[in-house]
Amino acid sequence: MPHIPPLDPNVAARKGFRESEERxxxxxxxxxxxxxxxGWAVRLDGRGPKTPAGAALALPTEAAAxxxxxxxxxxxxxxxxATMPATRLASTAIDRVSQAREPVADEIAAFAGSDLLCYLAEDPASxxxxxxxxxxxxxxxxxxxLGVHLEPAEGIIHRPQDPAAVARVRELALRLDDFALAGLAMATPLLGSAILALALQRGAVSGAEAFELSRLDEAFQESRWGIDEEAAERTAARRAEAELLERWFRALQG
Known part of the structure; x- marks a missing residue:
């Protein structure tokens, strides 16, 4: 999540989340x-858990809740x-993104300035x-x-994009509510692309497809040199995040 302090993963209690070193x-x-x-609140035995900041864990749609x-x-x-990514996303939206919408949008837009989809390999031909x-x-x-025109370039040397395109991505991010913006802020660095993240948010691409598009170079290297168990586990975890984000965005649509 761009420059949003991470939520403590070891938090929860009967009256909601709280910091704890114990299981x-x-x-x-x-x-x-x-x-x-x-909104739609989660209920545990009729009582609502709270976010780390003490707010009600309430989401904008029944499907998201x-x-x-x-x-x-x-x-x-x-x-x-670790098995509660939607809960963590909701808490992040409520506690963090709602208080830092413009900085979050700025960092999403910054990815458009060096979007993965614009940096093409020079070789091999395949x-x-x-x-x-x-x-x-x-x-x-x-x-x-989207009204976002980005120019591709070969190689790894940075090519500045039209400031209007970057500004347009920022505008699109700020149009989202806190929950969708939180998802977009998670998707953008995961995929290395503001364009793929926006496509995922809008339902134009699935989480699995967006993830595979984001790792063409990585997959190509794996096809040539193989993949070890640790790398495979990291890839599987990142793919699961992309698939969760697809469900998240779909649920926010109701």
């Missing part, structure tokens, strides 16, 4: 959601925050062809659908 046992039996003044509620329902004897075939349609999509 926390499950303290609830039933999980549901209920609509209230602040159920995404978080399912994580609480799936917990075993002990709470495992990778050059693959990038041209798979990335060019998304640069065209951004130009037509």
């Amino acid at each position: 926390l046992k499950r303290f609830w039996t039933a999980v549901d959601v209920a609509e209230g003044e602040g 159920r995404l978080a509620a399912d994580e609480w329902a799936a917990q075993g004897e002990f709470l495992d925050p 990778l050059v062809e693959q990038q041209a075939r798979q990335w060019a349609p998304w640069r065209a999509w951004a130009s037509v659908e």
